[in-house]
């Protein structure tokens with residue numbers, strides 16, 4: 219019998235192989251949706267795929283990891299990825315980079331040559347499997363014996379989900395799956411739970427609550443882990459009780475939105491460079507940053523790290539994030555528990571409420587439209603429970619300004635800045651959240667990095683809307699060129715890229731629009747259609763900042 223047949227025979231009767239225990243583990247951890255792209259070294263893992271599992275095929279590994287990243291973030295569960303030995307992991311690296319920046323709990327597995335052929339380096343051997351994704355994952359491992367695979371995967375799932383969450387990697391030789399395991403050595407490991415939501419020292423919190431109440435002009439800065447930890451209500455309650463103005467962390471580093479952007483206290487998005495950021499916060503004497511690194515700066519525009527006379531306190535569940543901050547104090551604890559405790563400890567505050575920022579201004583329509591007008595049209599038709607997955611560099615700020623997203627779990631963006639996340643992640647988010655309409659807003663350049671995700675959207679009937687903002691260039695790179703005083707850089711124009719044509723080729727219905735009226739109507743149709751659809755809008759070149 220071949221390995222595949224042996225494994226199939228065992229699982230059919232409920233056996234005690236590596237594969238049986240792995241599937242048991244996956245069921246217990248809610249990891250029955252698997253994202254992968256298979257090769258011969260993974261087939262034994264896929265043998266007789268159980269009916270209560272779902273396999274989501276991506277046609278390239280950037281797509282596989284991007285979909286899993288979106289799915290893991292939107293479901294809040296560890297998510298299993300199955301890649302094809304060394305070249306599969308190689309193709310996946312950009313996505314793994316994004317996943318670690320997004321703190322997505324991915325359990326990434328890859329097939330490996332049969333154990334007895336690894337040393338002679340037979341074809342498909344990943345000769346240094348654990349080293350390959352090393353700097354991008356929290357833990358990277360190839361178990362020394364087949365029997366250790368279930369335990370390694372149990373450990374991997376814990377490491378991936380413990381704070382800060384992030385991708386882990388396990389390499390699994392292809393002949394391991396049919397090997398028998400002594401149940402006594404793994405049953406406890408498969409059943410145990412590990413929780414990592416730690417609360418802060420109550421004394422430190424009391425002191426901070428007092429400082430927050432006593433400061434003359436404190437400010438709240440909301441980051442992605444407010445959303446991840448389920449802390450929106452706690453953040454709103456604290457902000458309202460302490461009458462704090464609120465800023466979002468700089469857009470490029472913020473993969474999630476941590477505070478309702480339509481709330482009266484919300485002031486806007488901080489600029490991403492050192493000098494402008496501290497200038498924006500000038501006048502505040504206490505800056506409370508929740509659920510973010512301090513800060514994900516880019517580009518390099520020097521200046522003081524803090525405004526004159528300001529203290530900063532960072533709340534984060536990530537010890538490294540706390541340790542590497544160049545200024546301020548930090549409290550390492552769960553963001554939600556900390557904000558709730560801070561709210562409970564806050565003395566009465568008597569302060570003027572913060573200023574209210576104006577509503578977005580109306581714009582006369584131009585022909586072709588600007589990116590801002592396109593985002594205004596999107597805002598006009600935005601479904602109340604919509605989710606935006608965004609990879610449209612020149613239109614991101616306009617989107618945030620116009621949409622003012624105000625529900626938890628409504629925004630996903632590649633915190634690491636690697637293109638190839640958006641389209642793939644949108645498929646994953648929509649698979650995890652069937653009940654919410656997902657709109658992926660995509661530059662036509664960005665669309666190319668994981669374009670095969672259109673196939674997965676069509677194949678699994680994922681009712682996603684993709685708005686392609688077409689400006690025939692790498693607009694943001696032209697903007698950076700002027701900032702960096704670079705002249706004459708080649709390769710920044712993208713004439714004749716036909717995203718709708720390519721999407722049609724993968725089976726996704728597509729249309730092109732020019733006017734605001736057409737755009738609104740096409741978006742309404744697409745969002746309501748229950749099927750994946752592309753709407754491409756042509757806009758003028760250049761950045762859209764508001």
Ligand SMILES: Cc1ncc(C[n+]2csc(CCOP(=O)(O)OP(=O)(O)O)c2C)c(N)n1
Nearest residue numbers: 611612636637661662663664691692693694
């Ligand atoms: C994997 C990867 N390669 C290259 C880049 C550099 N990059 C950043 S933005 C950008 C242009 C994106 O073009 P498009 O989606 O058309 O957006 P626009 O700037 O025109 O809005 C590029 C190439 C990147 N961020 N990630």
